[in-house]
């Protein structure tokens with residue numbers, strides 16, 4: 001069981017998150033829903049340890065912090081490196097990289113630069129990059145935003161196959177879309193604005 005606690009998180013004097021307690025079993029998927037500005041991304045950032053600007057009280061991860069990989073809303077691939085070169089920064093074993101690229105249907109695109117890929121393809125490369133880190137928990141921020149319906153459905157299926165149906169991996173998934181929550185979540189958390 002993973003547990004993460006925030007008592008209060010403020011930016012300047014504005015309270016953004018209050019009395020948050022996230023509990024998640026190994027292998028479980030938690031979807032976090034809530035209106036724009038309620039603090040969903042901030043919560044993921046604090047969990048990933050990359051929120052440096054807030055005034056945060058709480059105890060964070062209870063016990064040993066889990067190994068985390070973060071799929072940001074923007075794929076954040078290095079534009080001057082090919083798909084394979086981006087992924088080999090994480091995993092030098094190209095066989096492992098190609099196995100995962102094959103699973104997301106992109107093994108033919110290993111030598112492409114990110115600029116030559118669609119957003120949906122870049123997101124799939126970013127998903128592979130996360131998985132190569134062998135995380136215990138994957139954090140995802142609006143991973144299907146700005147994709148057309150069929151591309152979003154394809155990505156949702158991959159997330160389900162490669163993370164949700166994987167017994168050892170947990171997923172914390174921020175979304176505006178109730179369909180994502182219905183299809184992927186074991187647990188749903190709704191955040192309100194303060």
Ligand SMILES: Nc1ncnc2c1ncn2[C@@H]1O[C@H](COP(=O)(O)OP(=O)(O)OP(=O)(O)O)[C@@H](O)[C@H]1O
Nearest residue numbers: 011012016034035036037038039040041042043053
């Ligand atoms: N670095 C920062 N400095 C000051 N205020 C911030 C900072 N980051 C976020 N905020 C504020 O915190 C609140 C929560 O922002 P956050 O991006 O977490 O919301 P969100 O629920 O993810 O929104 P959206 O669904 O639109 O992405 C907003 O009012 C935002 O303006």
